[in-house]
Amino acid sequence: MKIEVLGPGCPRCKLLESNVKKAIEDLKLKAELVKVSDISRFVEYGIMSSPALVVDGKVKVSGRVPEIDEIKKWLK
Amino acid sequence: MKVLADFFKKNWVLFLLFFSYLIIFLWQRQIGGFLSQELVQKIIGESVYNGWLSLVDYLSAHVLMCLVPAFFIAGAINSLIGTGTILKYLSGKTKKWLAYIIAAVGGFFLEVCSCTILPLFAGIWKKGAGLGIAITLLYAGPSNNVVTLMMTGQRIGWQFAFFRLFFSISFAIIIGLFMEFLFRKERYEKGDLVVEESKLSLKGVKSKMFWAVLFSLLIVGTAPIPSNIKYIAVASFATVQIAMTFLWLKKEERTAWWNETIRFTSDIIPLLILGVFLAGTFTHMIPKEQFQKIAGKNTLLANFVAVGFGAIAYFPALVEVPIAENFMKLGMSQGPLMAYMLADPVLSLQGMLIISKMIGKKKMLVYVGSVVVLTVLAGYFYGMMV
Numbered sequence: 001m002k003i004e005v006l007g008p009g010c011p012r013c014k015l016l017e018s019n020v021k022k023a024i025e026d027l028k029l030k031a032e033l034v035k036v037s038d039i040s041r042f043v044e045y046g047i048m049s050s051p052a053l054v055v056d057g058k059v060k061v062s063g064r065v066p067e068i069d070e071i072k073k074w075l076k
Numbered sequence: 077m078k079v080l081a082d083f084f085k086k087n088w089v090l091f092l093l094f095f096s097y098l099i100i101f102l103w104q105r106q107i108g109g110f111l112s113q114e115l116v117q118k119i120i121g122e123s124v125y126n127g128w129l130s131l132v133d134y135l136s137a138h139v140l141m142c143l144v145p146a147f148f149i150a151g152a153i154n155s156l157i158g159t160g161t162i163l164k165y166l167s168g169k170t171k172k173w174l175a176y177i178i179a180a181v182g183g184f185f186l187e188v189c190s191c192t193i194l195p196l197f198a199g200i201w202k203k204g205a206g207l208g209i210a211i212t213l214l215y216a217g218p219s220n221n222v223v224t225l226m227m228t229g230q231r232i233g234w235q236f237a238f239f240r241l242f243f244s245i246s247f248a249i250i251i252g253l254f255m256e257f258l259f260r261k262e263r264y265e266k267g268d269l270v271v272e273e274s275k276l277s278l279k280g281v282k283s284k285m286f287w288a289v290l291f292s293l294l295i296v297g298t299a300p301i302p303s304n305i306k307y308i309a310v311a312s313f314a315t316v317q318i319a320m321t322f323l324w325l326k327k328e329e330r331t332a333w334w335n336e337t338i339r340f341t342s343d344i345i346p347l348l349i350l351g352v353f354l355a356g357t358f359t360h361m362i363p364k365e366q367f368q369k370i371a372g373k374n375t376l377l378a379n380f381v382a383v384g385f386g387a388i389a390y391f392p393a394l395v396e397v398p399i400a401e402n403f404m405k406l407g408m409s410q411g412p413l414m415a416y417m418l419a420d421p422v423l424s425l426q427g428m429l430i431i432s433k434m435i436g437k438k439k440m441l442v443y444v445g446s447v448v449v450l451t452v453l454a455g456y457f458y459g460m461m462v
Contacts, residue, residue, distance in 0.1 A: 008194065008195065011339075011343065012339070039194055039195055039198045039434065040198070040434075042195045042198060042199065043195075043198045043199055043202045043203060045270070046199065046203055046268050046269045046270045047195060047199065047269075047270055048163055048195055048196050048199035048200065048204075048269055048270065048271070049163070049195060049196060050195050052270075059270045062270050063160070
Protein backbone atom coordinates (compact mmCIF):
# COMPACT_ATOMS: atom_id res chain seq x y z
CA MET A 1 0.00 0.00 0.00
CA LYS A 2 1.26 3.47 -0.88
CA ILE A 3 0.24 6.37 1.32
CA GLU A 4 1.04 9.93 0.30
CA VAL A 5 0.78 12.97 2.54
CA LEU A 6 0.66 16.14 0.47
CA GLY A 7 1.58 19.46 2.01
CA PRO A 8 4.04 22.29 1.43
CA GLY A 9 5.34 22.04 4.99
CA CYS A 10 2.81 23.85 7.15
CA PRO A 11 2.10 22.79 10.77
CA ARG A 12 -1.15 21.10 9.75
CA CYS A 13 0.69 18.94 7.22
CA LYS A 14 3.04 17.74 9.95
CA LEU A 15 0.04 16.99 12.16
CA LEU A 16 -1.53 14.91 9.38
CA GLU A 17 1.72 13.06 8.85
CA SER A 18 2.04 12.14 12.53
CA ASN A 19 -1.63 11.07 12.64
CA VAL A 20 -1.05 8.80 9.65
CA LYS A 21 2.07 7.34 11.25
CA LYS A 22 0.12 6.55 14.41
CA ALA A 23 -2.65 4.92 12.39
CA ILE A 24 -0.12 2.74 10.56
CA GLU A 25 1.51 1.70 13.82
CA ASP A 26 -1.83 0.91 15.48
CA LEU A 27 -2.96 -1.24 12.58
CA LYS A 28 0.52 -2.81 12.19
CA LEU A 29 0.38 -2.20 8.44
CA LYS A 30 3.15 -2.63 5.94
CA ALA A 31 2.78 0.61 4.07
CA GLU A 32 5.01 3.04 2.30
CA LEU A 33 4.56 6.61 3.58
CA VAL A 34 5.68 9.37 1.21
CA LYS A 35 5.72 13.08 1.89
CA VAL A 36 4.98 15.20 -1.18
CA SER A 37 5.71 18.91 -1.19
CA ASP A 38 5.89 19.52 -4.93
CA ILE A 39 2.85 21.57 -5.87
CA SER A 40 2.63 20.25 -9.43
CA ARG A 41 1.91 16.83 -7.95
CA PHE A 42 -1.00 18.38 -6.02
CA VAL A 43 -2.46 19.57 -9.31
CA GLU A 44 -2.16 16.11 -10.84
CA TYR A 45 -4.43 14.78 -8.12
CA GLY A 46 -6.74 17.81 -8.43
CA ILE A 47 -5.98 18.88 -4.88
CA MET A 48 -6.49 22.55 -4.10
CA SER A 49 -6.18 22.75 -0.37
CA SER A 50 -3.51 21.23 1.77
CA PRO A 51 -2.93 19.06 3.71
CA ALA A 52 -4.18 16.11 1.71
CA LEU A 53 -4.03 12.35 2.03
CA VAL A 54 -3.79 10.02 -0.97
CA VAL A 55 -4.02 6.24 -0.52
CA ASP A 56 -3.04 4.10 -3.53
CA GLY A 57 -3.64 7.01 -5.90
CA LYS A 58 -7.06 7.92 -4.50
CA VAL A 59 -7.64 11.26 -2.74
CA LYS A 60 -9.13 10.55 0.67
CA VAL A 61 -9.11 13.99 2.23
CA SER A 62 -8.04 17.50 1.30
CA GLY A 63 -8.01 20.72 3.28
CA ARG A 64 -8.39 19.37 6.79
CA VAL A 65 -6.67 17.12 9.31
CA PRO A 66 -8.74 13.99 9.97
CA GLU A 67 -8.70 12.18 13.32
CA ILE A 68 -6.69 8.98 13.67
CA ASP A 69 -9.82 6.78 13.74
CA GLU A 70 -11.01 8.29 10.47
CA ILE A 71 -7.64 7.57 8.85
CA LYS A 72 -7.74 3.95 10.04
CA LYS A 73 -11.01 3.39 8.14
CA TRP A 74 -9.31 4.35 4.89
CA LEU A 75 -6.24 2.23 5.50
CA LYS A 76 -8.08 -1.01 6.29
CA MET B 77 -1.70 13.47 34.17
CA LYS B 78 -1.70 12.36 30.53
CA VAL B 79 -5.00 14.15 29.88
CA LEU B 80 -3.54 17.31 31.36
CA ALA B 81 -0.39 17.03 29.28
CA ASP B 82 -2.44 16.52 26.12
CA PHE B 83 -4.59 19.52 26.96
CA PHE B 84 -1.51 21.64 27.45
CA LYS B 85 0.06 20.44 24.22
CA LYS B 86 -3.03 21.33 22.23
CA ASN B 87 -3.94 24.59 23.93
CA TRP B 88 -0.56 26.04 24.89
CA VAL B 89 -1.36 29.29 23.18
CA LEU B 90 -4.03 29.95 25.82
CA PHE B 91 -1.41 29.65 28.55
CA LEU B 92 0.91 31.93 26.60
CA LEU B 93 -1.84 34.54 26.37
CA PHE B 94 -2.77 34.13 30.01
CA PHE B 95 0.79 34.65 31.23
CA SER B 96 1.35 37.61 28.90
CA TYR B 97 -1.72 39.29 30.35
CA LEU B 98 -0.72 38.43 33.89
CA ILE B 99 2.70 40.01 33.43
CA ILE B 100 1.23 43.10 31.80
CA PHE B 101 -1.37 43.42 34.57
CA LEU B 102 1.33 43.24 37.25
CA TRP B 103 3.48 45.68 35.29
CA GLN B 104 0.73 48.26 34.92
CA ARG B 105 -0.05 48.18 38.60
CA GLN B 106 3.62 48.37 39.54
CA ILE B 107 3.37 45.27 41.69
CA GLY B 108 6.64 44.56 43.35
CA GLY B 109 7.28 48.27 43.79
CA PHE B 110 11.05 47.81 43.84
CA LEU B 111 11.16 47.48 40.05
CA SER B 112 10.46 51.07 39.09
CA GLN B 113 9.82 51.74 35.39
CA GLU B 114 12.86 54.04 35.19
CA LEU B 115 15.10 51.29 36.54
CA VAL B 116 13.79 48.77 34.01
CA GLN B 117 14.35 51.27 31.24
CA LYS B 118 17.96 51.69 32.32
CA ILE B 119 18.62 47.97 32.57
CA ILE B 120 17.21 46.88 29.22
CA GLY B 121 18.02 50.01 27.20
CA GLU B 122 15.71 52.54 25.60
CA SER B 123 15.02 50.64 22.37
CA VAL B 124 14.08 47.36 24.02
CA TYR B 125 12.02 49.33 26.53
CA ASN B 126 10.17 50.94 23.62
CA GLY B 127 9.50 47.49 22.16
CA TRP B 128 8.10 46.35 25.50
CA LEU B 129 5.85 49.42 25.75
CA SER B 130 4.37 48.82 22.31
CA LEU B 131 3.70 45.22 23.31
CA VAL B 132 1.86 46.37 26.46
CA ASP B 133 -0.12 48.80 24.33
CA TYR B 134 -0.98 46.11 21.78
CA LEU B 135 -2.19 43.52 24.20
CA SER B 136 -4.65 45.97 25.71
CA ALA B 137 -8.23 45.00 26.42
CA HIS B 138 -9.75 46.64 23.34
CA VAL B 139 -7.47 44.73 21.00
CA LEU B 140 -8.43 41.50 22.73
CA MET B 141 -12.11 42.37 22.39
CA CYS B 142 -11.82 42.57 18.62
CA LEU B 143 -9.25 39.80 18.08
CA VAL B 144 -10.93 37.02 20.05
CA PRO B 145 -14.26 37.16 18.15
CA ALA B 146 -12.31 37.47 14.88
CA PHE B 147 -10.37 34.30 15.67
CA PHE B 148 -13.59 32.46 16.50
CA ILE B 149 -15.17 33.63 13.26
CA ALA B 150 -12.15 32.53 11.24
CA GLY B 151 -12.25 29.15 13.00
CA ALA B 152 -15.99 28.79 12.42
CA ILE B 153 -15.69 29.62 8.72
CA ASN B 154 -12.95 27.04 8.32
CA SER B 155 -14.52 24.24 10.30
CA LEU B 156 -18.27 24.78 9.87
CA ILE B 157 -18.59 26.19 6.35
CA GLY B 158 -15.46 24.61 4.99
CA THR B 159 -13.36 25.88 2.15
CA GLY B 160 -15.21 23.57 -0.24
CA THR B 161 -18.32 25.75 -0.25
CA ILE B 162 -16.31 28.65 -1.62
CA LEU B 163 -13.92 26.64 -3.78
CA LYS B 164 -16.65 24.94 -5.78
CA TYR B 165 -17.37 28.32 -7.39
CA LEU B 166 -13.78 28.45 -8.62
CA SER B 167 -13.62 24.97 -10.11
CA GLY B 168 -14.54 26.16 -13.60
CA LYS B 169 -18.23 25.32 -13.74
CA THR B 170 -19.53 28.70 -12.62
CA LYS B 171 -20.15 31.83 -14.71
CA LYS B 172 -16.93 33.78 -15.17
CA TRP B 173 -18.10 37.09 -13.65
CA LEU B 174 -19.36 35.35 -10.53
CA ALA B 175 -16.10 33.43 -10.19
CA TYR B 176 -14.12 36.69 -10.31
CA ILE B 177 -16.20 38.24 -7.55
CA ILE B 178 -16.05 35.10 -5.41
CA ALA B 179 -12.26 34.92 -5.87
CA ALA B 180 -11.83 38.57 -4.92
CA VAL B 181 -14.16 38.53 -1.93
CA GLY B 182 -13.73 34.89 -0.97
CA GLY B 183 -10.30 35.62 0.46
CA PHE B 184 -12.18 37.46 3.17
CA PHE B 185 -13.82 34.21 4.22
CA LEU B 186 -11.03 31.79 3.43
CA GLU B 187 -8.28 31.84 5.97
CA VAL B 188 -5.31 31.65 3.66
CA CYS B 189 -1.68 32.18 4.39
CA SER B 190 0.97 32.13 1.70
CA CYS B 191 1.43 28.43 2.47
CA THR B 192 -2.12 27.41 1.50
CA ILE B 193 -2.59 29.87 -1.33
CA LEU B 194 -0.10 28.24 -3.70
CA PRO B 195 -1.78 24.84 -4.11
CA LEU B 196 -5.08 26.70 -4.48
CA PHE B 197 -3.58 28.90 -7.14
CA ALA B 198 -2.03 26.01 -9.04
CA GLY B 199 -5.25 23.98 -8.96
CA ILE B 200 -7.50 26.79 -10.16
CA TRP B 201 -5.06 27.82 -12.86
CA LYS B 202 -4.41 24.37 -14.31
CA LYS B 203 -7.66 22.55 -13.79
CA GLY B 204 -10.22 25.06 -12.62
CA ALA B 205 -11.50 28.44 -13.76
CA GLY B 206 -8.25 29.58 -15.37
CA LEU B 207 -5.35 32.01 -15.03
CA GLY B 208 -7.30 35.26 -14.47
CA ILE B 209 -9.35 33.93 -11.59
CA ALA B 210 -6.34 32.20 -10.07
CA ILE B 211 -4.47 35.52 -10.15
CA THR B 212 -7.43 37.30 -8.56
CA LEU B 213 -7.38 34.82 -5.70
CA LEU B 214 -3.60 34.99 -5.40
CA TYR B 215 -3.81 38.73 -4.93
CA ALA B 216 -6.92 38.96 -2.76
CA GLY B 217 -6.39 35.85 -0.63
CA PRO B 218 -3.57 36.88 1.69
CA SER B 219 -4.48 40.55 1.98
CA ASN B 220 -8.15 40.37 2.94
CA ASN B 221 -9.42 38.60 5.96
CA VAL B 222 -11.54 39.34 8.99
CA VAL B 223 -8.63 39.49 11.42
CA THR B 224 -6.46 41.84 9.35
CA LEU B 225 -9.38 44.18 8.66
CA MET B 226 -10.23 44.44 12.36
CA MET B 227 -6.64 44.89 13.39
CA THR B 228 -5.97 47.59 10.78
CA GLY B 229 -9.13 49.46 11.74
CA GLN B 230 -8.38 49.26 15.44
CA ARG B 231 -4.73 50.31 15.25
CA ILE B 232 -4.46 52.54 12.18
CA GLY B 233 -7.96 53.82 11.51
CA TRP B 234 -11.27 52.62 10.10
CA GLN B 235 -11.27 54.86 7.04
CA PHE B 236 -7.82 53.51 6.17
CA ALA B 237 -8.91 49.91 6.73
CA PHE B 238 -11.97 50.20 4.49
CA PHE B 239 -10.06 51.90 1.69
CA ARG B 240 -7.44 49.20 1.87
CA LEU B 241 -10.16 46.56 1.56
CA PHE B 242 -11.76 48.43 -1.35
CA PHE B 243 -8.44 48.82 -3.18
CA SER B 244 -7.40 45.21 -2.79
CA ILE B 245 -10.77 43.81 -3.94
CA SER B 246 -10.84 46.02 -7.04
CA PHE B 247 -7.16 45.49 -7.88
CA ALA B 248 -7.58 41.74 -7.57
CA ILE B 249 -10.28 41.80 -10.24
CA ILE B 250 -8.48 44.32 -12.48
CA ILE B 251 -5.18 42.42 -12.47
CA GLY B 252 -6.96 39.08 -12.97
CA LEU B 253 -8.91 40.34 -15.99
CA PHE B 254 -5.82 42.01 -17.42
CA MET B 255 -3.76 38.83 -17.25
CA GLU B 256 -6.57 36.67 -18.61
CA PHE B 257 -6.79 39.06 -21.57
CA LEU B 258 -3.03 39.19 -22.11
CA PHE B 259 -2.51 35.45 -22.05
CA ARG B 260 -5.89 34.48 -23.56
CA LYS B 261 -4.26 32.37 -26.26
CA GLU B 262 -2.68 29.94 -23.84
CA ARG B 263 -4.80 26.96 -23.10
CA TYR B 264 -4.91 25.09 -19.88
CA GLU B 265 -5.89 21.51 -19.27
CA LYS B 266 -9.37 20.89 -18.02
CA GLY B 267 -9.89 18.43 -15.25
CA ASP B 268 -11.66 17.69 -12.04
CA LEU B 269 -10.74 19.24 -8.73
CA VAL B 270 -11.35 17.60 -5.41
CA VAL B 271 -13.86 19.71 -3.52
CA GLU B 272 -15.02 18.60 -0.11
CA GLU B 273 -18.56 19.72 0.57
CA SER B 274 -19.41 20.80 4.06
CA LYS B 275 -21.99 18.93 6.06
CA LEU B 276 -23.11 21.54 8.53
CA SER B 277 -26.05 20.47 10.64
CA LEU B 278 -27.25 24.06 11.00
CA LYS B 279 -29.80 25.03 8.39
CA GLY B 280 -32.25 27.83 7.59
CA VAL B 281 -33.15 30.30 10.33
CA LYS B 282 -30.92 28.62 12.90
CA SER B 283 -27.89 29.03 10.66
CA LYS B 284 -28.71 32.69 9.97
CA MET B 285 -29.10 33.43 13.68
CA PHE B 286 -25.86 31.63 14.49
CA TRP B 287 -23.80 33.71 12.06
CA ALA B 288 -25.66 36.94 12.84
CA VAL B 289 -24.87 36.69 16.55
CA LEU B 290 -21.26 35.70 15.85
CA PHE B 291 -20.68 38.75 13.65
CA SER B 292 -22.59 41.03 16.07
CA LEU B 293 -20.15 39.92 18.74
CA LEU B 294 -17.29 41.12 16.56
CA ILE B 295 -18.96 44.43 15.73
CA VAL B 296 -19.96 45.18 19.31
CA GLY B 297 -16.51 44.18 20.58
CA THR B 298 -14.86 46.59 18.15
CA ALA B 299 -17.32 49.50 18.05
CA PRO B 300 -16.31 52.74 19.79
CA ILE B 301 -18.96 52.72 22.51
CA PRO B 302 -18.63 53.35 26.28
CA SER B 303 -16.93 50.40 27.89
CA ASN B 304 -19.64 49.60 30.47
CA ILE B 305 -22.27 49.25 27.72
CA LYS B 306 -19.77 47.32 25.62
CA TYR B 307 -19.01 44.76 28.33
CA ILE B 308 -22.71 44.11 28.94
CA ALA B 309 -23.42 43.75 25.21
CA VAL B 310 -20.43 41.47 24.64
CA ALA B 311 -21.36 39.32 27.64
CA SER B 312 -24.98 38.90 26.51
CA PHE B 313 -24.09 38.12 22.90
CA ALA B 314 -21.46 35.67 24.08
CA THR B 315 -24.00 33.91 26.33
CA VAL B 316 -26.46 33.54 23.45
CA GLN B 317 -23.65 32.29 21.21
CA ILE B 318 -22.51 29.69 23.72
CA ALA B 319 -26.09 28.52 24.25
CA MET B 320 -26.64 28.11 20.49
CA THR B 321 -23.34 26.32 20.13
CA PHE B 322 -24.24 23.73 22.74
CA LEU B 323 -27.88 23.31 21.70
CA TRP B 324 -27.55 23.21 17.93
CA LEU B 325 -24.09 21.98 17.00
CA LYS B 326 -23.03 18.35 17.11
CA LYS B 327 -20.20 17.40 19.41
CA GLU B 328 -17.81 16.81 16.50
CA GLU B 329 -18.64 20.22 15.09
CA ARG B 330 -17.92 21.90 18.40
CA THR B 331 -14.57 20.12 18.67
CA ALA B 332 -13.68 20.96 15.08
CA TRP B 333 -14.55 24.63 15.63
CA TRP B 334 -12.50 24.81 18.82
CA ASN B 335 -9.52 23.07 17.21
CA GLU B 336 -9.55 25.37 14.19
CA THR B 337 -9.80 28.45 16.40
CA ILE B 338 -6.91 27.30 18.57
CA ARG B 339 -4.83 26.37 15.53
CA PHE B 340 -5.45 29.76 13.99
CA THR B 341 -4.60 31.53 17.25
CA SER B 342 -1.40 29.55 17.78
CA ASP B 343 -0.32 30.26 14.19
CA ILE B 344 -0.71 33.99 14.65
CA ILE B 345 -0.38 35.11 18.28
CA PRO B 346 3.25 34.07 19.03
CA LEU B 347 4.52 35.64 15.81
CA LEU B 348 2.41 38.72 16.46
CA ILE B 349 3.81 39.15 19.97
CA LEU B 350 7.34 38.78 18.68
CA GLY B 351 6.63 41.04 15.72
CA VAL B 352 5.14 43.83 17.82
CA PHE B 353 8.07 43.71 20.22
CA LEU B 354 10.75 43.71 17.52
CA ALA B 355 8.97 46.39 15.48
CA GLY B 356 8.80 48.63 18.54
CA THR B 357 12.46 48.00 19.35
CA PHE B 358 13.87 48.58 15.88
CA THR B 359 11.78 51.55 14.82
CA HIS B 360 13.10 53.30 17.93
CA MET B 361 16.57 53.00 16.40
CA ILE B 362 15.59 54.58 13.06
CA PRO B 363 16.54 58.27 12.94
CA LYS B 364 13.27 60.19 12.63
CA GLU B 365 14.46 63.03 10.42
CA GLN B 366 16.00 60.84 7.77
CA PHE B 367 12.94 58.61 7.76
CA GLN B 368 10.66 61.61 7.23
CA LYS B 369 12.84 62.87 4.40
CA ILE B 370 12.05 59.69 2.46
CA ALA B 371 8.54 58.83 3.54
CA GLY B 372 7.16 61.95 5.22
CA LYS B 373 5.64 63.45 2.09
CA ASN B 374 3.20 61.88 -0.35
CA THR B 375 5.33 61.72 -3.49
CA LEU B 376 5.42 59.05 -6.19
CA LEU B 377 8.96 58.19 -5.10
CA ALA B 378 7.93 57.75 -1.46
CA ASN B 379 5.10 55.44 -2.55
CA PHE B 380 7.47 53.47 -4.72
CA VAL B 381 10.01 53.09 -1.89
CA ALA B 382 7.20 51.92 0.43
CA VAL B 383 6.11 49.26 -2.07
CA GLY B 384 9.73 48.19 -2.60
CA PHE B 385 10.22 47.81 1.12
CA GLY B 386 7.03 45.74 1.32
CA ALA B 387 8.36 43.44 -1.40
CA ILE B 388 11.82 42.93 0.07
CA ALA B 389 10.87 42.61 3.72
CA TYR B 390 8.93 39.51 4.60
CA PHE B 391 6.70 39.56 7.66
CA PRO B 392 4.35 36.83 8.87
CA ALA B 393 0.59 37.40 8.50
CA LEU B 394 -0.74 40.33 10.49
CA VAL B 395 2.69 41.60 11.59
CA GLU B 396 2.46 44.17 8.79
CA VAL B 397 -0.06 46.02 10.97
CA PRO B 398 2.30 46.84 13.90
CA ILE B 399 5.06 47.63 11.39
CA ALA B 400 2.80 50.09 9.58
CA GLU B 401 1.68 51.57 12.89
CA ASN B 402 5.27 52.23 13.89
CA PHE B 403 5.97 53.80 10.50
CA MET B 404 2.98 56.06 11.06
CA LYS B 405 4.32 57.09 14.46
CA LEU B 406 7.68 57.87 12.86
CA GLY B 407 5.88 60.24 10.52
CA MET B 408 5.15 58.27 7.37
CA SER B 409 2.62 60.02 5.19
CA GLN B 410 -0.79 58.32 4.67
CA GLY B 411 -0.18 57.65 0.96
CA PRO B 412 3.03 55.60 1.27
CA LEU B 413 1.50 53.91 4.30
CA MET B 414 -1.40 52.70 2.16
CA ALA B 415 0.98 51.64 -0.62
CA TYR B 416 3.04 49.65 1.88
CA MET B 417 0.00 47.94 3.42
CA LEU B 418 -1.33 47.01 -0.02
CA ALA B 419 1.97 45.60 -1.25
CA ASP B 420 3.44 43.83 1.78
CA PRO B 421 1.11 40.82 2.08
CA VAL B 422 1.10 40.28 -1.69
CA LEU B 423 4.69 40.79 -2.76
CA SER B 424 7.59 38.87 -1.30
CA LEU B 425 10.80 37.72 -2.94
CA GLN B 426 10.23 34.15 -1.84
CA GLY B 427 6.66 34.16 -3.18
CA MET B 428 7.80 35.63 -6.51
CA LEU B 429 10.35 32.85 -6.94
CA ILE B 430 7.78 30.12 -6.33
CA ILE B 431 5.19 31.75 -8.58
CA SER B 432 7.75 32.24 -11.32
CA LYS B 433 8.62 28.56 -11.14
CA MET B 434 4.96 27.66 -11.58
CA ILE B 435 3.72 30.08 -14.23
CA GLY B 436 7.00 31.19 -15.82
CA LYS B 437 9.04 34.35 -15.64
CA LYS B 438 7.06 36.33 -18.18
CA LYS B 439 3.71 35.98 -16.45
CA MET B 440 5.28 36.56 -13.05
CA LEU B 441 6.85 39.82 -14.22
CA VAL B 442 3.55 41.03 -15.68
CA TYR B 443 1.81 40.18 -12.41
CA VAL B 444 4.39 41.84 -10.18
CA GLY B 445 4.61 44.82 -12.54
CA SER B 446 0.87 45.45 -12.45
CA VAL B 447 0.79 45.05 -8.67
CA VAL B 448 3.60 47.60 -8.26
CA VAL B 449 2.04 50.15 -10.65
CA LEU B 450 -1.43 49.89 -9.13
CA THR B 451 -0.31 50.00 -5.48
CA VAL B 452 2.00 52.98 -6.05
CA LEU B 453 -0.80 54.87 -7.80
CA ALA B 454 -3.36 53.88 -5.15
CA GLY B 455 -1.09 55.12 -2.37
CA TYR B 456 -0.42 58.35 -4.24
CA PHE B 457 -4.09 59.13 -4.86
CA TYR B 458 -5.15 58.08 -1.38
CA GLY B 459 -2.47 60.36 0.05
CA MET B 460 -3.77 63.29 -2.00
CA MET B 461 -7.33 62.60 -0.94
CA VAL B 462 -6.92 62.54 2.83
